[in-house]
Amino acid sequence: MNQYDLIVVGLGAMGSAALYQAxxxxxxxxxxxxxxxxxxxxxxxxxxxxxxxxxxxGEMYMPFIRRSNEIWRDLESSTGRELFLKSGGLIxxxxxxxxxxxxxxxxxxxxxxxxxxxxxxxxxxxxxEIKRRFPMLMPRPVDRAYFEPGAxxxxxxxxxQTQLDxxxxxxxxxxxxxxxxxYEADARGVTVVTDRSSYQxxxxxxxxxxxxxxxxxxxxxxxxxxxxxxxxxxEADNLEAFYPENCxxxxxxxxxxxxxxxxxxxxxxxxxxxxxxxxxxHASTHADELSRQVTLQETADMYHRLTAxxxxxxxxxxxxxxxxxxxxxxxEHFVIDRHPESERVxxxxxxxxxxxxxSAAVGETLAQLALDGGSEFDISAFELERLGxxxx
Numbered sequence: 001m002n003q004y005d006l007i008v009v010g011l012g013a014m015g016s017a018a019l020y021q022a023x024x025x026x027x028x029x030x031x032x033x034x035x036x037x038x039x040x041x042x043x044x045x046x047x048x049x050x051x052x053x054x055x056x057x058g059e060m061y062m063p064f065i066r067r068s069n070e071i072w073r074d075l076e077s078s079t080g081r082e083l084f085l086k087s088g089g090l091i092x093x094x095x096x097x098x099x100x101x102x103x104x105x106x107x108x109x110x111x112x113x114x115x116x117x118x119x120x121x122x123x124x125x126x127x128x129e130i131k132r133r134f135p136m137l138m139p140r141p142v143d144r145a146y147f148e149p150g151a152x153x154x155x156x157x158x159x160x161q162t163q164l165d166x167x168x169x170x171x172x173x174x175x176x177x178x179x180x181x182x183y184e185a186d187a188r189g190v191t192v193v194t195d196r197s198s199y200q201x202x203x204x205x206x207x208x209x210x211x212x213x214x215x216x217x218x219x220x221x222x223x224x225x226x227x228x229x230x231x232x233x234x235e236a237d238n239l240e241a242f243y244p245e246n247c248x249x250x251x252x253x254x255x256x257x258x259x260x261x262x263x264x265x266x267x268x269x270x271x272x273x274x275x276x277x278x279x280x281x282h283a284s285t286h287a288d289e290l291s292r293q294v295t296l297q298e299t300a301d302m303y304h305r306l307t308a309x310x311x312x313x314x315x316x317x318x319x320x321x322x323x324x325x326x327x328x329x330x331x332e333h334f335v336i337d338r339h340p341e342s343e344r345v346x347x348x349x350x351x352x353x354x355x356x357x358x359s360a361a362v363g364e365t366l367a368q369l370a371l372d373g374g375s376e377f378d379i380s381a382f383e384l385e386r387l388g389x390x391x392x
Contacts, residue, residue: 004028004173004201006370007192009180011037011164012044013156013356014348015207017071017363018370020163023172027371030199031172032192034179037164038157042209042287043325044356045156046231048264048275050249051357052089052151053120056110057102058333060381062118067361067377072154075162075360083159087265088248089151092130094142099257102332102354107253111146123147136241136312137250153249153264156356163363185342203370205346206339210287210325212349216384217340223387224335225284227326229353230294232302233273235317242266242274242313252310257281261306273319278306279326279353287325294321326353329387336362336382338369346370347384 004027008019011033019031035041053069055061072083093101093108101107108124115122125147127139139145164174175194183192183204190204206215210226236242244265252261257279264275285291303316329335332352339345348366355362361377368375 002197002199004030004199006030006203006205007032007190007199007201008205008207009033009183009192010206010208010211010349011160011174012042012207012209013160013359014351014362014366015205016160016163016167017360018205018207018348018366019172019174019363020167020170021364021367022371023167023170025367025371026171027367029167029172030201031164031167031174032178032180032194033174033176036176038160040322040324043327043351044160044209045324046275046322047155047157047270048085048153048267049156049356050089050151050251050262050264051084051154052148054111054115054118054122054146054148056091056107056114057354058381059114060378061358062114063377064358064361064365067364068358071360071364072159075159075166079162079166081158081162082155083162084152084154085244085265085267086150086152087244088147088149089251090130090134090145090147090248091251091253092139092143092145093253094140094255095144097255098253099255099259101251101253101260102352108144108146115146115148121149123149134248136247138310138312147248151249152244153267154356155267159360183345185344190342190344203344203346205348205366205370207348207366209349210327212327212335212347216347220340220384220387223330225328226287226290227281227328228283228285228290229277229279229324229326230298230302231322231324232276232299233271233319233321234276234303234307235315235319236266236274237313237315239266239272239274243268259306261310263311271320274314276302276307278302281328290323290325292323294323328352331386334362334382335384335387336365336379337384340384
């Protein structure tokens, strides 16, 4: 009863997609998670996640976003669940000397370049046009934006739950609130030992997010950091003004890394506030030591320093706050590879804060690697080896 073709450990964005794709293909697949997904203990929550078609982080991501968008549409069609909300999306940055955002270089210009190459509908707006189109925003004269009308937000918890439900319907098995203690891989297969039982399989996928460093050889761990991030929801004067049909998501890149700020459209069935995030990379932590308390100082900084000068229509009344983790590589690109100690073990993590939009196709790629021995998409840019020579 405990023998499988494939075991997936970690059922967040990547793991739930991999389990679904493998089960759909008829594999005997088992998913294990130390919590009860979808949950808010990792990196795959927050009610909304940005998705866009032009991926300024690099052209190697384009096959994944295009295929993920197909999968999201298929899942919506087959289940009747709304997983994507079209709102349009703005990426705002100064015309020169902007802080880096996941890549070195002008992220707005890179997004425009990719959009032009792949025929993605878009516009380039100066500060005056941003204010005319979106009067709630207050750009500086030096700011300009890439606007993608077809962009929007995914509902991460719903995406994960849908793929887990479909995995079970297809014959997959799931064990939740069960923690992997260790695994062993040899020529005969893989054994996963948890705090409840042990399981055998031909292949193993480790998609454990912020816990992935503990499962890698010491020489690779310096190339991976875990950074605590806070998500805020503030009260709106008029929440309807922030519904997806009225308000795009905004990625706002400032002059300094600590000036990064993003706001999200408010789903009608979501929290009764407007979601805002910033990003911080100066402090690292371990997933088991993460502080989940959001301080008054953090909340005040988000509202007064980052939000009030940029966005009209929000009150200084925090509706809700949550904490998540970015698991960040030194170059801020993904890891999708085989474990250096075993060809039977695959790694799908970390995603450096920009992975959810690609997760459906990454899960499909992982299933291909595990069941077929190769993948449709080129994953050479995501090899683990590039992190092996980074020093503490």
